[in-house]
Every structure is written in structure tokens, then in C-alpha cells.
Amino acid sequence: MGHRAGRDDRISTHVGLTARQWGADEVVYSGEEDSNMIESQEDIIERWGGDMEIRYTEEWKKEIRDFEGLKVHLTMYGLEINEEMKEIKKEFESSDDILIIVGAEKVPRWVYTHVDYNISVGNQPHSEIAALAVFMDRLNDGEMKKDFSDADIKVDPSEDRKITEEL
């Protein structure tokens, strides 16, 4: 939420890459419309594979309201992840889907009152990228997505160098 073209390009791209890494199906941006930022992520997906969708919406309230599944907003003001994660995981298992919301500093109060949980990954000035990564990592018991369909390239994990393989 609250993407600002130019200023937030790299932060928003990191949010998208993080979501992809832990297996998100879709990333939805709101704030300023920014087709450059979205296209640069689509280029990465094109090359590295997977079928994560990326899109922009102006109607973020509708997006949140209409979402069927668990809705979690990550914010430094929320309840502590270590207290709430057990319950969230249980609800996630019985729900079919989860919407995870991260935003810039000024997320409107409306969001806080229209989600199932406001969760903090540390009640300190924080990085929404770090919060998203740790939340998704714990939600998935430390398992990252491994198979990205139709990739043109992949990494061969190495002890001490960069090795990639064209596919």
C-alpha cells in the first residue's frame, strides 16, 4: 500500500521478490500507478520463472473487503508475532487463502479495522520487507518456493562463487 513512483521503486520491488520467494500467487500494488516498477518485476519473473501475477489497483478498499480468506496487516504497532503466530497458522490452515498487507508509514486507520490481524514483527521502526519475509518464512515453516515453472535460468548453489545455468 502507498507505493510512490520513483521514491519507492526499489523497496516495492523487494516486496515483490520476497513475496515470490515464499510462494505468493499474486502481488497487488496500490498508491501511485507505476508500470515501470511492475514491468521490471515481470521481466525478472519471465527470466527466473514462476507464474506470480503482479498488478496495480486504485481500489485498495475493495481489494481488502472482497478478499475471501485470512487478512493480516503487518505493522510495527500490531500485536507481537511471537504471541499470535500459532493462532494465525491454525486459521490459515482452515482458510484457503491469505492476504498479507504491508505499507509505507501512513497506512490509514481503515486498514487496521478491516483485517483479521494487525501483527508486528518487532514493535520498533521496521522494514516492511523484513516483516513480510519473516512472517512468510514462519507461516511456511521455513520452506521457500523451490520450483519456478518455465525458468530460463537457475542458480547452482555454491560454496564460494556465482554459478548459474541456462535452461
Place this chain on the structure above:
Amino acid sequence: MGHRAGRDDRISTHVGLTARQWGADEVVYSGEEDSNMIESQEDIIERWGGDMEIRYTEEWKKEIRDFEGLKVHLTMYGLEINEEMKEIKKEFESSDDILIIVGAEKVPRWVYTHVDYNISVGNQPHSEIAALAVFMDRLNDGEMKKDFSDADIKVDPSEDRKITEEL
């Protein structure tokens, strides 16, 4: 490593905040010297507490070479965190200190060969902030730093609103 003034301000600030959240004693930046970025983080620490030091170094090779303790470089090309974490945690316990290195895309080969581990948090195009957060979260068994000395302000965790307390 490889901070670029202007372009990387927000990314580098997120790296610092993430390190602080999981209890780093010190954050050292290399790349372009950027006192604005460092000062803005010092302002956050001044207000939110804690005694994490932030500084710049031009001599990143010396920094890495002279560090006494475990040296881990987080990179998408490294060995998988899920395979290596158990061993790293064991070594961390017997070592007194750990240096965690993250950088922009073009981290020099020298780094890969002068650390104890090159570790990937997902062998995919990744966010160094996400990698740092997840690595530190796992290293600390999910415990974040709670007590920040001399804070002027703190959050009272809330279900549905922003509550802060001046101290």
C-alpha cells in the same frame, strides 16, 4: 556493501533497522560515503533507543579480514540456508561474534573467498533485507531484541490502532 548515495538510501536504512531489530551491536556501511543516510538512522536510534553503532568504512577488505568471529555472506548464489543453518548456529555458539555481509548485486569475488559461509536465503533474485531478516531471525530462534536503552518512545502493541507512549 556497495551503498550508493541517493539510489540506495531507503534500502540501506532498511538493512540498518533490520539489524537493529534482531540485536546487532554495529552496522558498517561501505560503498559511497553517505552521512545523510547514517545520520537519519542515528536519529531513529536516538528516539527509539538502544546503543547500536553505525559507521562507514572505505576499507571493507580490512574490515572483513580483521574481524574475529564467524563471517557469513548472504547471497542468492550461496549454499541453502536450510542445509547449513544447523552447523552455522553451532559455530556461532562457540564463536563470540558474527559478521553478516549483505550487498548490492555486484559483490566482488574476494568476499566469497574470504568468509566462512556464502549462504542463500532462496536461490532466486532476492532482497538483501529479506535475507538478512530471515537469517537473523533463525539465528536467534525467532527472538527479537526487546529492550532498547534510553528510548524516548515505545509502542504499546494493539489489536487495531497505533498507540505509542512517550517515556
